[in-house]
Amino acid sequence: MTHPKTGKALGEFGRIDRYFKPLASGFPGARGLADDAAVFGVPPDRELVVTTDAMVAGVHFFPDDSPGDIAAKLLRTNLSDLAAMGAAPYAYTLVTALPKSVGEDWLAGFAAGLGEDQARFGIALAGGDSVSTAGPITLSVTAFGLVPKGGAVPRWGGRPGDRVFVTGTVGDAALGLQIAFGKLEVADDSARAALLRRLRRPDPRTTLGPRLVGLATACLDVSDGLIADLGHLCEESGCAAAVESGRVPLSCAARAVIGTDPARFALALTGGDDYELLFTAPEDAAPALAGLSAETGVPVTAIGRLVDGPAGNVTATDPQGRALDLPTRGWDHF
Structure with a gap:
């Protein structure tokens, strides 16, 4: 695509003008992307929560995924980190490292995906950078959220006796990834589509995340796998956890695909990419959490407890109370 006045290729600044300035129009601190940095303040009763996540083609998404899907996953993974801290979305910055072969159609779809999710989640672009690369598409978002002063929910606040809760359902993305790799055949088209959509x-x-302030004792989001991430929470909290696997919430699509296959069920517990909230709270918080679940429309399920034991140890049991032998805890980049 060319510049409407010069007839030349848009170039870096033309691309910014066309695709990214509109995404910053709703955030005054972005200053129209005309300056070298954004400028914004924080209300006196709030603190700023900052998170950064990167995605690389071939690692976090397939190179032929639609640019709208890539944009959505990039922004949503960062928003999930904010939610896990109890923070409401505020603004974000974006870095794109794109091969020269990436054309205007891809950029248009990517920007449109960001725009749709900005409207949905109440966040706007504050700035960023755009560079070329000889390597795969590499994208990074730094997201900013606001939380009541002193209210950010940590990973380290859990205590033995706290109940363990998870939102939504887990395992869908892990099963969807196996479908995308061609390693899992699913005859049910609706189940297949649902699992890929979750991926x-x-x-x-x-x-829900901001409403957990003052209720949850510890929280994170499930990115590496339910068992692995609960282990991370337990490591920071200095305790262990016991999970009743029969209580772990699965979607209808996941149940249809898992059936009675123990390997597929183990994958659901350890596969990752769910971006659900995994949190702990005292026993007496259960009624309040049930009310929040009903009010927000976000399912919340109690799946176990924190217990005394080696820090980071997580035991998953079957409905008969027998320990499951899981081949792995979850994903590790290295």
């Missing part, structure tokens, strides 16, 4: 477009719990 490509996670649903960050931005409505």
Whole structure:
């Protein structure tokens, strides 16, 4: 695509003008992307929560995924981190490192995907950078959220006796990834589509996360796998956890695909990319959490407890109370 006045290729600044300035129009601190940095303040009763996540083609998404799906996953994974801290979305910055072969059609779809999710989640672009690369598409978002002063929910606040809760359902994205790799055949078209949709477009719990301030003792989001991430929470909290696997919420699509296959069930517990909130709270918080679940429309399920034991140890049991032998805890980049 060429510049409407010069007839030349848009170039870096033309691309910014066309595709990214509109995304910053709703955030005054972005200053129209005309300056070297954004400028904004924080209300006196709030603190700023900052998170950064990167995605690389071939690692976090397939190179032939639609640019709209890529944009959605990039933004939503960061919003999930904010929700896990109890923060409401505020603004974000974006870095794109794109091969020269990436054309205007891809950029248009990517920007449109960002725009749709900005409107959905109440966030706007504050700035960023755009560079070329000889390597795969590499994208990074730094997201800013606001939380009541002193209210950010940590990973380290859990205590033995707290109940363990998870939002939504887990395992869909892991099963969807196996479908995308061609390693899992699913005859049911609706189940197949549902699992792939969960892989490509996670649903960050931005409505529930901020409401957990003052209720949850510890929280994170499920990115590496339910068992692995609960282990991370337990490591920071200095305790262990016991999970009743029969209580772990599965979607109808996941149940249809898993059936009675123990390997597929183990994958659901350890596969990752769910971006659901995994949190702990005292026993007496259960009624309040049930009310919040009903109010926000976000399912919340109790799946176990924190217990005394080696820090980071997580035991998953079957409905008969027998320990499951899981081949792995979850994903590790290295």
